[in-house]
Amino acid sequence: MPRPLRTALPLWLTHALRAQRGPVPWNAVLRGVLAGGPLLLVAVSAGRESLGVMAALGAMFAGINDRPGSRRIAVHRIGVPGLAGALGIVVGTYAGEGLGAAPLTLTLTALGLLAGAVSAVGPVASGAGTQLLVAAAIGAGMPLPDPGWQRALFFLAGAGWLIVLRLALPTPGAPASDFRFDGERAGVAAVYDAIADLLAAVGGEQAGGRRAALTAALDHAQDTLAGPRLRRYASSAAERRLRAQYAAALPLAEAATALAWSGDALPARTGEGPRRLAVAVRTGEPCGPLPAPARTVPGLRALDDALLHAAETFDRGGPRPQRASDSHSHPHSHPHPHPLGRGTERTARKGLHLRPLRAKALLRTVTGTGGREYGLRVALCYGASVAVAQALHHVHWYWLPATAVFLVKPDLGPLVSRVLNRAAGTVLGALVFVGFAAVLPRPEGLVALVAISGALIPVATRHFAAQTAVVTVLVLALVMIGGDPEASWGRIGETLLACAIVLVVGHLPAPGQRGGNVRARLTAATDAAHAYLTHVLSDVAVDGDADGGGDRAARWALRREAYRTLAEARAATDRAAAELPTLARHTAGTDEVAATLERLVDTTTACAVHLDDTGRLTPQHTERLATLLDELVDRRESAGLAVGSSAGLRSA
Numbered sequence: 001m002p003r004p005l006r007t008a009l010p011l012w013l014t015h016a017l018r019a020q021r022g023p024v025p026w027n028a029v030l031r032g033v034l035a036g037g038p039l040l041l042v043a044v045s046a047g048r049e050s051l052g053v054m055a056a057l058g059a060m061f062a063g064i065n066d067r068p069g070s071r072r073i074a075v076h077r078i079g080v081p082g083l084a085g086a087l088g089i090v091v092g093t094y095a096g097e098g099l100g101a102a103p104l105t106l107t108l109t110a111l112g113l114l115a116g117a118v119s120a121v122g123p124v125a126s127g128a129g130t131q132l133l134v135a136a137a138i139g140a141g142m143p144l145p146d147p148g149w150q151r152a153l154f155f156l157a158g159a160g161w162l163i164v165l166r167l168a169l170p171t172p173g174a175p176a177s178d179f180r181f182d183g184e185r186a187g188v189a190a191v192y193d194a195i196a197d198l199l200a201a202v203g204g205e206q207a208g209g210r211r212a213a214l215t216a217a218l219d220h221a222q223d224t225l226a227g228p229r230l231r232r233y234a235s236s237a238a239e240r241r242l243r244a245q246y247a248a249a250l251p252l253a254e255a256a257t258a259l260a261w262s263g264d265a266l267p268a269r270t271g272e273g274p275r276r277l278a279v280a281v282r283t284g285e286p287c288g289p290l291p292a293p294a295r296t297v298p299g300l301r302a303l304d305d306a307l308l309h310a311a312e313t314f315d316r317g318g319p320r321p322q323r324a325s326d327s328h329s330h331p332h333s334h335p336h337p338h339p340l341g342r343g344t345e346r347t348a349r350k351g352l353h354l355r356p357l358r359a360k361a362l363l364r365t366v367t368g369t370g371g372r373e374y375g376l377r378v379a380l381c382y383g384a385s386v387a388v389a390q391a392l393h394h395v396h397w398y399w400l401p402a403t404a405v406f407l408v409k410p411d412l413g414p415l416v417s418r419v420l421n422r423a424a425g426t427v428l429g430a431l432v433f434v435g436f437a438a439v440l441p442r443p444e445g446l447v448a449l450v451a452i453s454g455a456l457i458p459v460a461t462r463h464f465a466a467q468t469a470v471v472t473v474l475v476l477a478l479v480m481i482g483g484d485p486e487a488s489w490g491r492i493g494e495t496l497l498a499c500a501i502v503l504v505v506g507h508l509p510a511p512g513q514r515g516g517n518v519r520a521r522l523t524a525a526t527d528a529a530h531a532y533l534t535h536v537l538s539d540v541a542v543d544g545d546a547d548g549g550g551d552r553a554a555r556w557a558l559r560r561e562a563y564r565t566l567a568e569a570r571a572a573t574d575r576a577a578a579e580l581p582t583l584a585r586h587t588a589g590t591d592e593v594a595a596t597l598e599r600l601v602d603t604t605t606a607c608a609v610h611l612d613d614t615g616r617l618t619p620q621h622t623e624r625l626a627t628l629l630d631e632l633v634d635r636r637e638s639a640g641l642a643v644g645s646s647a648g649l650r651s652a
Contacts, residue, residue: 028458037451058158070183082159085131092139093148109383116378141398187221192278203265298613343552369516425468
């Protein structure tokens, strides 16, 4: 019997259908219920519906940015975009009141150029740029009786209220004695789980994906622990312990990556040690005996040493931990300070990031190829949407440019995926709202609808269409409370019009080479790989540190920077590959450059572990490095990328 033909869906369509998975964040759901709805209820009861709408909008945007992580990083992740949104309300309100249609369009277009370029800096800057532009459109295009400074103040109060909830409410399941660091605790525990998962997958087809998952876990834990702070160093014993536990995971991750590079399957019990350490992080209890792997190859010896050091770190202050093993039961101990101990101590004490953000580096990112391309696209889409919206002579004309801002953001997915999901989500949300508005009492029912929608936002953020549908219901309820009862059907038409504008602008020819963001990410990843490889091959202690503790700390910081920039580059190339063919062709071959860089950084890690064990590299390591360096140069030439950094890598 002939087999049925299977037609593979194109990447741009499969990306539009893809959704994130994971457990329901019940703590974020609770915060969503208590955020915008209660604020709106108080304002409605006081007869200040318009200010309640502003506060609920601030809480809604804060809920979109309320992602898993530590409380400290949440203040930064929610607060900075909230401040930008308040600034946008002020600028939009006073510009809308004092400028005509043409000057207002030019002003908002210039604001779009600035916000788009700044968005290239990173996720928080991107969120700030989005809120700045959306809030400016709302301030200029939503007629409300309140002055601009009051609107901005209540918008900021809505975001601030959610920050208060984020800081005050404990996470379900967190230790009742100290829930301040439950985000950090979960992040560090996830690192040890990811190490165990990678060890279990060594020698199998899933090893590559598990290594990428370990990178993501390390990035998340690093961000939660190295968030903004008033003091340079950790101020509590609990935080210092978590930082030490994170630092102790770095040599474990290094050894696991080296073992995955070798490709030899490991016994199932190899991952039991990191798994027990993950449990110890979550519970705060001693880790107990850890099974020791057989010390037969450099990677396993490095893993064994790292497990011992991690156990000593976890149980410091108590009796020296015993190690369970099939072949030996004596504890491995070091009579003098070991490079592992010195390296992890220095990492935990002096900081978790390789280098702080500098003003010059930020300026280079904003004015670089990625920032210029992003800023130009945002400015064109935003300015065109403002002009068209005002030409239609709508009183509530903000929806069109606000929709364009969300559509033009490349960090939310490929362009065609964003357009399809935005259109589908808006239609669904408008239909759902029409059904509820027909039966719910006003304004009490609409206030309840706002609270329910706020609770659904943390779950809906897993898919852009679902998020759009929930936000559409919430905003339409706010608009109706604010005095525009016939907004639903008009929003569908304006959303489709915004989709058309963004699609046209997105496919217009641009000055210079397209794919600037992808190329900038790949250049950063190549530079980080070069610094990491050069350090490993130099075999020179840092700062004259005779025992290599500083050298280990510097090496781990460089390795983290290499894998972090590589993950960002891989995400950018994957998004670019999922564009329509007319756009995807501009970044053809960049995914192969990222794959070669991944193999190069993995090989560099394997070389570092082998050098620690034997002091020299095998012909297998040197030949593999030479092959990958030559391949990287060829791949970059084929993708149309500059080969200067790659040539520097080859000369290292």
